Amino acid sequence: MTTPLLEVSDLVVHHGQLRALDSISFRVFPGEVYAIIGANGAGKSTLLRTISGLHAPTSGSVLFDGKDVTSWRPERRARGGIVMVPEGRRLFGSLSVEENLRVGATYARPGQWSIERVYETFDWMRERRNQRTAQLSGGEQQTVAIGRALVANPAALLLDELSLGLAPVIVQRIYGMLPAILATGLTVLIVEQDVSQALRVASHIHCLLEGRTTLLGRPEDVTAEQVEAAYFGLAAKLEEGSEPS
Amino acid sequence: MTWVNAIIQGVLTGGLYALFACGLSLMFGVMKVVNLAHGDLAVVAGYIAVGVITVTHIPVLWSFIIVVPVMAVLGYVLQRTLIQSSLDRGVLTTLIVTFGLSIVIENGLLQFFTANTRGIGSGLALVRDSFSLGPQIQIAYLLVVIFAVAVVVLLGLQYFLSASRYGRLIRAVADDKEAAQLSGADYRHVFGIAAALAFGTVALGGIAYGMYAQLDPTAGTDTILLFAFAAVVIGGLGSLWGTLLGGVVLGVAQQIGAQINISDEVLAGYLVFLAVLVLRPQGLASRRTQS
Numbered sequence: 232m233t234t235p236l237l238e239v240s241d242l243v244v245h246h247g248q249l250r251a252l253d254s255i256s257f258r259v260f261p262g263e264v265y266a267i268i269g270a271n272g273a274g275k276s277t278l279l280r281t282i283s284g285l286h287a288p289t290s291g292s293v294l295f296d297g298k299d300v301t302s303w304r305p306e307r308r309a310r311g312g313i314v315m316v317p318e319g320r321r322l323f324g325s326l327s328v329e330e331n332l333r334v335g336a337t338y339a340r341p342g343q344w345s346i347e348r349v350y351e352t353f354d355w356m357r358e359r360r361n362q363r364t365a366q367l368s369g370g371e372q373q374t375v376a377i378g379r380a381l382v383a384n385p386a387a388l389l390l391d392e393l394s395l396g397l398a399p400v401i402v403q404r405i406y407g408m409l410p411a412i413l414a415t416g417l418t419v420l421i422v423e424q425d426v427s428q429a430l431r432v433a434s435h436i437h438c439l440l441e442g443r444t445t446l447l448g449r450p451e452d453v454t455a456e457q458v459e460a461a462y463f464g465l466a467a468k469l470e471e472g473s474e475p476s
Numbered sequence: 477m478t479w480v481n482a483i484i485q486g487v488l489t490g491g492l493y494a495l496f497a498c499g500l501s502l503m504f505g506v507m508k509v510v511n512l513a514h515g516d517l518a519v520v521a522g523y524i525a526v527g528v529i530t531v532t533h534i535p536v537l538w539s540f541i542i543v544v545p546v547m548a549v550l551g552y553v554l555q556r557t558l559i560q561s562s563l564d565r566g567v568l569t570t571l572i573v574t575f576g577l578s579i580v581i582e583n584g585l586l587q588f589f590t591a592n593t594r595g596i597g598s599g600l601a602l603v604r605d606s607f608s609l610g611p612q613i614q615i616a617y618l619l620v621v622i623f624a625v626a627v628v629v630l631l632g633l634q635y636f637l638s639a640s641r642y643g644r645l646i647r648a649v650a651d652d653k654e655a656a657q658l659s660g661a662d663y664r665h666v667f668g669i670a671a672a673l674a675f676g677t678v679a680l681g682g683i684a685y686g687m688y689a690q691l692d693p694t695a696g697t698d699t700i701l702l703f704a705f706a707a708v709v710i711g712g713l714g715s716l717w718g719t720l721l722g723g724v725v726l727g728v729a730q731q732i733g734a735q736i737n738i739s740d741e742v743l744a745g746y747l748v749f750l751a752v753l754v755l756r757p758q759g760l761a762s763r764r765t766q767s
Binding site: 283284285304305306309310314315317321322323324325326330331333334335337338339379380383 | 641644645647648650651652654655656657658659660661662663
């Protein structure tokens, strides 16, 4: 069996007094699309921020490509291949589209993504490369944010709430780009509130509720009822639902 | 004619003030540090220049070749140690820490160099001489040189920030340091680079001040820091060319004040400063950028 690209073991994370994540463990293998779903405040974004190094865990470990990166600073993880598209896009507002991409490419690993390749993939971007990102629409900003992460040639791409604040049509279009991105051999970790979107693209789903794992599996192996129960925390219903089978 | 003279002198002095101000503006713009030791560090640079000239007998004007790199390295080291560790404790802590640094520097200078004033290159023709433009207008060569240096420094800074790799990272980190980390940038190192740049301009400001006036241990806070603040506020925070505009407006206001009554020189500068603060708090040259 191949080694997992990411291995999270017994991760406990606190936000001040609040236990935001409670012994979360999972593995992501190369080429998978691993979706973390859950309601608001379930700890999804905290989990992603902990993996990218922006949050220090109370205990537990994060292994990347067999190396323990738990004590690495975020910039070291990014240079090593864990690159996150943060929630709310977080583009550099006073920089142009191209400058945003160039910042992303500053510490890039070798690989097939380049600024040129991003322009080929998202063709509107080339002619607007000298515009400030503040002049772009939300969907366009999200695409630039994805481009900024791709030019770093990540091994693991972490996508935090791509759909946040975007119209459904735009969300469809952004998720429609995923296969083209995946074809380049990336491993993707998605955090998503929009469950149907996540189920469509994911090879694995992981449902969180109040910082705990409530469901783990492949989309084809879980029923809509199970997902619903795990998402909203209807434990009794989950048990009932699993009895007949 | 005397008014024309006042305006010309004011504009040229503005170059000196811009040299004081651009480093202060850069450090605030990038790391949100209000460096209260800014002026004292300029004076330190001036004293280093005095020492370098005495020891190495290097021509006075070339002293900057040694002083600027020394101050830039000091800037990087101070940022990575003292200033960064106070930043980690909150932005307000930097105010207290740099205030403390200012007191330490001032008293250290008093201890080692006494309260006597010292000039840099006071025997030089460039520092002493002036040329005349019409019967009533005498222009010091030194002020013209300082103004030219200020313009060159600002052009250089602008070029570095807009075209170089580190310049781009400095702007990115100033926008969003967490997002910059996610792109692999160590913002502490980038802050260090920005501080090195700022301290390099401080070094030039200190040398220029030592030639234009006299260095003394308290000049840093009494004069340089206050004028730098005024220039930055008048011009607009975070705008490089705004510091030149602010310096020029401050310089002209002071000269016009001095024309009315010699004791009103400094007062007139601060009146303009207050007027800008009330009427156009974002500064004269500031453009708002939304993120």
